[in-house]
Amino acid sequence: MRLGWKRPADADEAWGSDSVSRKVQLGLDALRSESLEPSVGIEALKDRILQDSLAAPRRPAWVWAAPVAASLALAFWLGVAVRTVPPAATVGSEPAAGVARIARADSPRLVAKPSQQALPQPAVESPSAEPARTVDAPAGAVALRIGRDGARPMVVAQSSPMLASDADPKPDSAAFGQSEALAAPPDPPTTTDDADEQIVLIHATEDTETGAASAVELESSANVLVGG
Amino acid sequence: MNAAGVVGEALQGVSVDSDEALVRLARQGDFGAFERLFERHRVMVFRIAYRMTGRRDDAEDITQDAFLKAYQNLHRYRDEARFTTWLVRIVTNLATDRARMAHRRHSLEQQEAGGALDWMTVGTTREDPSENIEREQMAKLVRSALAELPAHHRLMIVLRDLEERDYQEIADVLGTTVGGAKLRVLRARRALRDKVNQMLEKTP
Numbered sequence: 001m002r003l004g005w006k007r008p009a010d011a012d013e014a015w016g017s018d019s020v021s022r023k024v025q026l027g028l029d030a031l032r033s034e035s036l037e038p039s040v041g042i043e044a045l046k047d048r049i050l051q052d053s054l055a056a057p058r059r060p061a062w063v064w065a066a067p068v069a070a071s072l073a074l075a076f077w078l079g080v081a082v083r084t085v086p087p088a089a090t091v092g093s094e095p096a097a098g099v100a101r102i103a104r105a106d107s108p109r110l111v112a113k114p115s116q117q118a119l120p121q122p123a124v125e126s127p128s129a130e131p132a133r134t135v136d137a138p139a140g141a142v143a144l145r146i147g148r149d150g151a152r153p154m155v156v157a158q159s160s161p162m163l164a165s166d167a168d169p170k171p172d173s174a175a176f177g178q179s180e181a182l183a184a185p186p187d188p189p190t191t192t193d194d195a196d197e198q199i200v201l202i203h204a205t206e207d208t209e210t211g212a213a214s215a216v217e218l219e220s221s222a223n224v225l226v227g228g
Numbered sequence: 229m230n231a232a233g234v235v236g237e238a239l240q241g242v243s244v245d246s247d248e249a250l251v252r253l254a255r256q257g258d259f260g261a262f263e264r265l266f267e268r269h270r271v272m273v274f275r276i277a278y279r280m281t282g283r284r285d286d287a288e289d290i291t292q293d294a295f296l297k298a299y300q301n302l303h304r305y306r307d308e309a310r311f312t313t314w315l316v317r318i319v320t321n322l323a324t325d326r327a328r329m330a331h332r333r334h335s336l337e338q339q340e341a342g343g344a345l346d347w348m349t350v351g352t353t354r355e356d357p358s359e360n361i362e363r364e365q366m367a368k369l370v371r372s373a374l375a376e377l378p379a380h381h382r383l384m385i386v387l388r389d390l391e392e393r394d395y396q397e398i399a400d401v402l403g404t405t406v407g408g409a410k411l412r413v414l415r416a417r418r419a420l421r422d423k424v425n426q427m428l429e430k431t432p
Contacts, residue, residue: 020424036274040288048292
Protein backbone atom coordinates (compact mmCIF):
# COMPACT_ATOMS: atom_id res chain seq x y z
CA MET A 1 0.00 0.00 0.00
CA ARG A 2 1.41 3.35 -0.99
CA LEU A 3 1.02 6.16 1.45
CA GLY A 4 1.30 9.82 0.81
CA TRP A 5 -0.08 12.36 -1.55
CA LYS A 6 -0.13 11.46 -5.20
CA ARG A 7 0.93 14.21 -7.50
CA PRO A 8 -1.33 14.78 -10.48
CA ALA A 9 0.22 14.38 -13.88
CA ASP A 10 -1.13 17.64 -15.20
CA ALA A 11 -2.05 20.53 -12.99
CA ASP A 12 -4.31 21.94 -15.68
CA GLU A 13 -6.81 19.26 -14.75
CA ALA A 14 -7.45 21.24 -11.60
CA TRP A 15 -10.17 23.23 -13.33
CA GLY A 16 -13.01 20.84 -13.26
CA SER A 17 -16.23 20.80 -15.23
CA ASP A 18 -18.43 21.47 -12.23
CA SER A 19 -20.49 24.63 -12.05
CA VAL A 20 -18.18 26.41 -9.62
CA SER A 21 -15.12 25.76 -11.73
CA ARG A 22 -16.95 26.93 -14.79
CA LYS A 23 -17.93 30.14 -13.05
CA VAL A 24 -14.39 30.71 -11.90
CA GLN A 25 -13.11 30.27 -15.42
CA LEU A 26 -15.77 32.61 -16.69
CA GLY A 27 -14.66 35.25 -14.20
CA LEU A 28 -11.02 34.75 -15.08
CA ASP A 29 -11.80 35.16 -18.78
CA ALA A 30 -13.52 38.43 -18.01
CA LEU A 31 -10.60 39.66 -15.93
CA ARG A 32 -8.15 38.64 -18.62
CA SER A 33 -9.93 40.70 -21.22
CA GLU A 34 -9.90 43.78 -19.02
CA SER A 35 -8.14 46.73 -20.52
CA LEU A 36 -5.64 48.04 -18.07
CA GLU A 37 -3.60 51.07 -18.98
CA PRO A 38 -1.26 52.61 -16.46
CA SER A 39 -1.04 56.35 -16.22
CA VAL A 40 2.59 56.20 -15.16
CA GLY A 41 4.85 57.48 -17.92
CA ILE A 42 8.52 57.65 -18.68
CA GLU A 43 8.80 61.26 -17.50
CA ALA A 44 7.65 60.32 -14.03
CA LEU A 45 10.13 57.48 -14.05
CA LYS A 46 12.93 59.84 -15.12
CA ASP A 47 12.08 62.17 -12.26
CA ARG A 48 12.09 59.25 -9.89
CA ILE A 49 15.47 58.04 -11.10
CA LEU A 50 16.84 61.56 -10.76
CA GLN A 51 15.42 61.96 -7.27
CA ASP A 52 16.78 58.62 -6.26
CA SER A 53 20.24 59.39 -7.59
CA LEU A 54 20.24 62.75 -5.79
CA ALA A 55 18.96 61.29 -2.56
CA ALA A 56 21.47 58.49 -2.45
CA PRO A 57 24.37 59.28 -4.75
CA ARG A 58 26.61 56.39 -5.47
CA ARG A 59 29.89 56.98 -3.78
CA PRO A 60 33.00 56.37 -5.79
CA ALA A 61 35.32 53.65 -4.67
CA TRP A 62 37.93 56.01 -3.32
CA VAL A 63 35.51 57.30 -0.67
CA TRP A 64 35.85 54.08 1.25
CA ALA A 65 39.14 52.92 -0.22
CA ALA A 66 41.12 55.97 0.95
CA PRO A 67 40.53 55.47 4.70
CA VAL A 68 41.24 51.78 4.37
CA ALA A 69 44.48 52.45 2.53
CA ALA A 70 45.48 55.09 5.08
CA SER A 71 44.83 52.69 7.94
CA LEU A 72 46.87 49.99 6.28
CA ALA A 73 49.72 52.41 5.61
CA LEU A 74 49.67 53.61 9.22
CA ALA A 75 49.66 50.06 10.53
CA PHE A 76 52.55 49.18 8.25
CA TRP A 77 54.52 52.28 9.25
CA LEU A 78 53.95 51.57 12.94
CA GLY A 79 55.14 48.04 12.46
CA VAL A 80 58.30 49.23 10.74
CA ALA A 81 58.90 51.93 13.36
CA VAL A 82 58.63 49.46 16.22
CA ARG A 83 61.06 47.13 14.53
CA THR A 84 63.62 49.88 13.95
CA VAL A 85 63.68 51.21 17.52
CA PRO A 86 67.17 50.35 18.93
CA PRO A 87 67.02 47.92 21.83
CA ALA A 88 69.25 50.12 23.99
CA ALA A 89 69.96 53.80 24.14
CA THR A 90 73.25 55.08 22.84
CA VAL A 91 75.72 57.11 24.85
CA GLY A 92 74.84 60.72 25.08
CA SER A 93 71.33 60.33 23.88
CA GLU A 94 68.63 62.54 25.25
CA PRO A 95 66.69 61.11 28.14
CA ALA A 96 63.50 59.47 27.27
CA ALA A 97 60.32 60.96 28.56
CA GLY A 98 59.39 59.72 31.99
CA VAL A 99 62.87 58.57 32.88
CA ALA A 100 64.50 60.55 35.68
CA ARG A 101 68.13 61.22 36.23
CA ILE A 102 69.61 59.52 39.24
CA ALA A 103 72.04 61.28 41.52
CA ARG A 104 73.40 59.84 44.72
CA ALA A 105 74.08 62.13 47.62
CA ASP A 106 77.04 60.08 48.70
CA SER A 107 78.61 60.14 45.28
CA PRO A 108 78.21 63.62 43.96
CA ARG A 109 80.37 62.99 40.94
CA LEU A 110 78.33 60.05 39.84
CA VAL A 111 75.46 61.30 37.87
CA ALA A 112 73.68 58.57 36.16
CA LYS A 113 72.31 59.03 32.75
CA PRO A 114 68.71 58.10 32.34
CA SER A 115 68.31 54.44 32.57
CA GLN A 116 66.15 52.52 30.20
CA GLN A 117 64.29 50.59 32.78
CA ALA A 118 61.11 52.03 31.45
CA LEU A 119 61.80 50.72 28.01
CA PRO A 120 60.99 47.08 27.54
CA GLN A 121 64.01 45.04 26.69
CA PRO A 122 63.37 43.02 23.59
CA ALA A 123 64.25 39.40 23.67
CA VAL A 124 67.88 39.21 22.77
CA GLU A 125 68.61 36.78 20.05
CA SER A 126 72.36 36.82 20.58
CA PRO A 127 74.46 38.55 23.20
CA SER A 128 76.61 40.21 20.60
CA ALA A 129 73.62 41.89 19.12
CA GLU A 130 73.18 44.14 22.15
CA PRO A 131 75.43 47.20 22.19
CA ALA A 132 77.78 47.84 25.10
CA ARG A 133 76.57 50.27 27.71
CA THR A 134 78.73 52.93 29.26
CA VAL A 135 78.70 54.03 32.84
CA ASP A 136 80.51 56.96 34.33
CA ALA A 137 82.04 55.91 37.55
CA PRO A 138 84.92 57.03 39.77
CA ALA A 139 88.19 55.26 39.53
CA GLY A 140 88.08 52.04 41.43
CA ALA A 141 84.43 51.40 40.87
CA VAL A 142 83.45 47.90 40.01
CA ALA A 143 80.31 46.59 38.43
CA LEU A 144 79.12 43.29 39.86
CA ARG A 145 76.46 40.99 38.63
CA ILE A 146 74.61 39.50 41.57
CA GLY A 147 71.31 37.96 42.28
CA ARG A 148 71.40 34.43 40.99
CA ASP A 149 70.67 31.91 43.65
CA GLY A 150 73.79 30.13 44.68
CA ALA A 151 75.98 32.09 42.33
CA ARG A 152 78.83 34.24 43.43
CA PRO A 153 78.98 37.88 42.42
CA MET A 154 80.78 38.29 39.17
CA VAL A 155 82.80 41.29 38.15
CA VAL A 156 81.51 42.41 34.86
CA ALA A 157 83.36 45.72 34.56
CA GLN A 158 85.80 47.88 36.44
CA SER A 159 87.10 51.37 36.09
CA SER A 160 90.70 50.61 36.86
CA PRO A 161 93.10 48.35 35.08
CA MET A 162 92.58 45.40 37.33
CA LEU A 163 91.83 41.90 36.27
CA ALA A 164 88.28 40.79 36.35
CA SER A 165 87.83 37.61 38.23
CA ASP A 166 85.25 35.69 40.10
CA ALA A 167 86.84 36.83 43.32
CA ASP A 168 85.87 39.92 45.21
CA PRO A 169 87.24 43.00 43.60
CA LYS A 170 90.22 44.77 45.12
CA PRO A 171 89.61 48.39 45.93
CA ASP A 172 91.44 50.76 43.74
CA SER A 173 93.67 53.32 45.39
CA ALA A 174 92.93 56.00 42.88
CA ALA A 175 91.58 59.18 44.28
CA PHE A 176 87.91 59.43 44.69
CA GLY A 177 86.54 61.87 42.26
CA GLN A 178 88.19 60.65 39.14
CA SER A 179 85.83 59.10 36.87
CA GLU A 180 86.07 57.12 33.76
CA ALA A 181 83.72 55.21 31.61
CA LEU A 182 82.90 51.65 32.37
CA ALA A 183 82.02 49.64 29.38
CA ALA A 184 79.59 47.13 30.68
CA PRO A 185 79.23 44.01 28.63
CA PRO A 186 75.80 43.26 27.34
CA ASP A 187 73.50 41.26 29.50
CA PRO A 188 73.07 37.64 28.64
CA PRO A 189 69.74 36.67 27.13
CA THR A 190 67.07 37.58 29.57
CA THR A 191 64.96 34.78 30.86
CA THR A 192 62.41 34.53 33.57
CA ASP A 193 64.94 32.72 35.72
CA ASP A 194 67.20 35.78 35.63
CA ALA A 195 64.52 38.11 36.74
CA ASP A 196 66.22 38.66 40.11
CA GLU A 197 69.58 39.36 38.64
CA GLN A 198 71.02 42.85 39.24
CA ILE A 199 74.05 44.82 38.24
CA VAL A 200 75.50 46.68 41.18
CA LEU A 201 78.08 49.41 40.80
CA ILE A 202 80.33 49.53 43.85
CA HIS A 203 83.07 51.98 44.73
CA ALA A 204 85.50 50.60 47.24
CA THR A 205 87.68 53.05 49.17
CA GLU A 206 90.37 52.74 51.81
CA ASP A 207 90.87 55.18 54.59
CA THR A 208 94.51 56.14 54.44
CA GLU A 209 94.67 56.95 58.15
CA THR A 210 92.85 54.02 59.68
CA GLY A 211 93.40 51.61 56.84
CA ALA A 212 89.76 50.53 56.95
CA ALA A 213 88.17 49.63 53.67
CA SER A 214 84.62 50.49 52.80
CA ALA A 215 82.42 49.91 49.80
CA VAL A 216 79.68 52.21 48.69
CA GLU A 217 76.94 51.12 46.43
CA LEU A 218 76.72 53.66 43.70
CA GLU A 219 74.09 52.24 41.45
CA SER A 220 71.90 49.24 41.36
CA SER A 221 69.50 48.22 38.77
CA ALA A 222 68.07 45.14 37.18
CA ASN A 223 68.89 46.63 33.84
CA VAL A 224 71.75 48.96 34.50
CA LEU A 225 72.32 51.48 31.86
CA VAL A 226 74.10 54.50 33.10
CA GLY A 227 76.37 56.77 31.21
CA GLY A 228 78.73 59.60 31.97
CA MET B 229 21.38 44.47 -52.52
CA ASN B 230 21.60 40.70 -52.56
CA ALA B 231 19.42 38.34 -50.58
CA ALA B 232 22.10 37.64 -48.00
CA GLY B 233 22.39 41.33 -47.25
CA VAL B 234 18.65 41.67 -46.82
CA VAL B 235 18.53 38.69 -44.51
CA GLY B 236 21.52 40.00 -42.61
CA GLU B 237 19.94 43.39 -42.15
CA ALA B 238 16.70 41.81 -41.10
CA LEU B 239 18.48 39.63 -38.55
CA GLN B 240 20.46 42.61 -37.36
CA GLY B 241 17.26 44.61 -37.00
CA VAL B 242 15.63 41.88 -34.96
CA SER B 243 18.71 41.59 -32.81
CA VAL B 244 18.96 45.32 -32.19
CA ASP B 245 15.28 45.49 -31.29
CA SER B 246 15.35 42.59 -28.85
CA ASP B 247 15.01 43.17 -25.13
CA GLU B 248 18.48 41.86 -24.49
CA ALA B 249 20.04 44.20 -27.05
CA LEU B 250 18.20 47.15 -25.53
CA VAL B 251 19.43 46.12 -22.09
CA ARG B 252 22.99 46.09 -23.41
CA LEU B 253 22.55 49.59 -24.82
CA ALA B 254 20.94 50.82 -21.60
CA ARG B 255 23.86 49.43 -19.64
CA GLN B 256 26.17 51.54 -21.78
CA GLY B 257 24.25 54.65 -20.77
CA ASP B 258 21.68 54.81 -23.55
CA PHE B 259 18.58 55.89 -21.66
CA GLY B 260 16.58 55.86 -24.88
CA ALA B 261 17.00 52.09 -24.98
CA PHE B 262 15.65 51.84 -21.47
CA GLU B 263 12.73 54.05 -22.48
CA ARG B 264 11.87 51.57 -25.19
CA LEU B 265 11.96 48.74 -22.70
CA PHE B 266 9.70 50.73 -20.41
CA GLU B 267 7.16 51.44 -23.15
CA ARG B 268 7.22 47.84 -24.25
CA HIS B 269 6.59 46.26 -20.87
CA ARG B 270 4.93 48.86 -18.67
CA VAL B 271 1.39 47.58 -19.32
CA MET B 272 2.36 44.02 -18.46
CA VAL B 273 4.08 45.17 -15.28
CA PHE B 274 1.11 47.31 -14.32
CA ARG B 275 -1.34 44.44 -14.99
CA ILE B 276 0.51 42.08 -12.71
CA ALA B 277 0.81 44.72 -10.02
CA TYR B 278 -2.85 45.67 -10.27
CA ARG B 279 -4.06 42.09 -10.15
CA MET B 280 -1.89 41.39 -7.18
CA THR B 281 -2.88 44.45 -5.18
CA GLY B 282 -6.33 45.27 -6.54
CA ARG B 283 -5.62 48.97 -6.21
CA ARG B 284 -4.71 51.23 -9.07
CA ASP B 285 -2.58 53.67 -7.10
CA ASP B 286 -0.62 50.84 -5.51
CA ALA B 287 -0.14 49.23 -8.91
CA GLU B 288 1.22 52.43 -10.41
CA ASP B 289 3.63 52.84 -7.54
CA ILE B 290 4.79 49.27 -7.99
CA THR B 291 5.20 49.78 -11.73
CA GLN B 292 7.44 52.75 -11.14
CA ASP B 293 9.35 50.97 -8.41
CA ALA B 294 9.87 47.92 -10.59
CA PHE B 295 11.35 49.89 -13.47
CA LEU B 296 13.44 51.95 -11.11
CA LYS B 297 14.81 48.80 -9.58
CA ALA B 298 15.39 47.28 -12.99
CA TYR B 299 17.30 50.38 -14.11
CA GLN B 300 19.44 50.43 -11.01
CA ASN B 301 20.23 46.73 -11.32
CA LEU B 302 20.76 46.39 -15.03
CA HIS B 303 24.34 45.35 -14.36
CA ARG B 304 23.05 42.36 -12.44
CA TYR B 305 20.88 41.11 -15.26
CA ARG B 306 22.31 38.01 -16.85
CA ASP B 307 21.64 37.30 -20.49
CA GLU B 308 20.83 33.64 -19.93
CA ALA B 309 17.40 34.60 -18.55
CA ARG B 310 14.81 36.44 -20.57
CA PHE B 311 14.47 40.09 -19.69
CA THR B 312 10.72 39.73 -19.19
CA THR B 313 11.29 36.88 -16.75
CA TRP B 314 13.72 39.01 -14.80
CA LEU B 315 11.30 41.94 -14.87
CA VAL B 316 8.35 39.78 -13.83
CA ARG B 317 10.40 38.50 -10.93
CA ILE B 318 11.03 42.06 -9.79
CA VAL B 319 7.41 43.11 -10.03
CA THR B 320 6.08 39.97 -8.40
CA ASN B 321 8.40 40.45 -5.45
CA LEU B 322 7.30 44.05 -5.04
CA ALA B 323 3.64 43.24 -5.59
CA THR B 324 3.69 40.30 -3.22
CA ASP B 325 5.15 42.44 -0.47
CA ARG B 326 2.60 45.17 -1.11
CA ALA B 327 -0.24 42.66 -1.34
CA ARG B 328 0.68 41.12 1.98
CA MET B 329 0.61 44.51 3.64
CA ALA B 330 -2.69 45.32 1.94
CA HIS B 331 -4.11 41.97 3.03
CA ARG B 332 -3.36 42.76 6.65
CA ARG B 333 -4.86 46.21 6.24
CA HIS B 334 -7.92 44.74 4.51
CA SER B 335 -8.38 42.20 7.28
CA LEU B 336 -8.36 44.96 9.86
CA GLU B 337 -10.87 46.93 7.84
CA GLN B 338 -13.09 43.88 7.62
CA GLN B 339 -12.96 43.36 11.35
CA GLU B 340 -13.83 46.99 11.94
CA ALA B 341 -16.71 46.80 9.47
CA GLY B 342 -18.09 43.69 11.14
CA GLY B 343 -17.41 41.47 8.17
CA ALA B 344 -19.49 43.44 5.74
CA LEU B 345 -17.74 42.36 2.57
CA ASP B 346 -18.35 44.06 -0.70
CA TRP B 347 -18.45 40.76 -2.54
CA MET B 348 -21.67 39.91 -0.73
CA THR B 349 -23.40 42.40 -2.94
CA VAL B 350 -22.62 40.26 -5.95
CA GLY B 351 -25.68 38.44 -7.14
CA THR B 352 -25.83 34.85 -8.28
CA THR B 353 -25.93 33.84 -11.88
CA ARG B 354 -29.14 31.96 -11.31
CA GLU B 355 -31.04 35.20 -10.96
CA ASP B 356 -29.71 36.81 -14.13
CA PRO B 357 -29.95 34.95 -17.42
CA SER B 358 -27.83 37.40 -19.33
CA GLU B 359 -24.44 35.92 -20.09
CA ASN B 360 -22.70 39.30 -20.16
CA ILE B 361 -24.05 40.23 -16.78
CA GLU B 362 -23.09 36.84 -15.45
CA ARG B 363 -19.63 37.34 -16.84
CA GLU B 364 -19.27 40.70 -15.15
CA GLN B 365 -20.59 39.35 -11.91
CA MET B 366 -18.22 36.44 -12.03
CA ALA B 367 -15.36 38.79 -12.76
CA LYS B 368 -16.23 40.77 -9.69
CA LEU B 369 -16.64 37.62 -7.63
CA VAL B 370 -13.32 36.17 -8.75
CA ARG B 371 -11.58 39.47 -8.16
CA SER B 372 -12.95 39.53 -4.63
CA ALA B 373 -11.96 35.93 -4.10
CA LEU B 374 -8.47 36.65 -5.37
CA ALA B 375 -8.17 39.51 -2.91
CA GLU B 376 -9.00 37.07 -0.13
CA LEU B 377 -6.39 34.53 -1.15
CA PRO B 378 -2.92 34.52 0.33
CA ALA B 379 -0.43 36.39 -1.82
CA HIS B 380 1.46 33.30 -2.94
CA HIS B 381 -1.74 31.66 -4.26
CA ARG B 382 -2.83 34.89 -5.90
CA LEU B 383 0.50 35.18 -7.67
CA MET B 384 0.06 31.75 -9.23
CA ILE B 385 -3.40 32.61 -10.54
CA VAL B 386 -2.17 35.92 -11.90
CA LEU B 387 0.84 34.44 -13.66
CA ARG B 388 -0.80 31.29 -15.02
CA ASP B 389 -4.49 32.10 -15.56
CA LEU B 390 -4.46 35.85 -16.13
CA GLU B 391 -1.05 36.52 -17.67
CA GLU B 392 -0.98 33.05 -19.24
CA ARG B 393 2.71 32.49 -18.63
CA ASP B 394 3.95 29.02 -19.35
CA TYR B 395 5.12 26.78 -16.53
CA GLN B 396 8.76 27.09 -17.50
CA GLU B 397 8.68 30.85 -17.11
CA ILE B 398 6.75 30.61 -13.85
CA ALA B 399 9.37 28.19 -12.62
CA ASP B 400 12.10 30.65 -13.63
CA VAL B 401 10.35 33.49 -11.86
CA LEU B 402 9.90 31.46 -8.70
CA GLY B 403 13.29 29.84 -8.91
CA THR B 404 11.82 26.35 -8.86
CA THR B 405 11.26 23.43 -11.21
CA VAL B 406 8.46 23.09 -13.71
CA GLY B 407 6.91 20.41 -11.53
CA GLY B 408 7.09 22.68 -8.54
CA ALA B 409 5.44 25.46 -10.50
CA LYS B 410 2.63 23.16 -11.61
CA LEU B 411 2.05 22.05 -8.06
CA ARG B 412 1.80 25.61 -6.81
CA VAL B 413 -0.63 26.52 -9.57
CA LEU B 414 -2.75 23.50 -8.70
CA ARG B 415 -2.95 24.44 -5.05
CA ALA B 416 -3.75 28.05 -5.91
CA ARG B 417 -6.57 27.01 -8.21
CA ARG B 418 -8.07 24.76 -5.57
CA ALA B 419 -7.87 27.58 -3.07
CA LEU B 420 -9.55 30.00 -5.49
CA ARG B 421 -12.27 27.54 -6.33
CA ASP B 422 -13.00 26.89 -2.67
CA LYS B 423 -13.10 30.59 -1.96
CA VAL B 424 -15.51 31.28 -4.81
CA ASN B 425 -17.67 28.38 -3.69
CA GLN B 426 -17.85 29.80 -0.17
CA MET B 427 -18.86 33.16 -1.55
CA LEU B 428 -21.54 31.69 -3.71
CA GLU B 429 -22.95 29.72 -0.78
CA LYS B 430 -23.07 32.82 1.41
CA THR B 431 -24.79 34.85 -1.26
CA PRO B 432 -28.56 35.00 -0.65
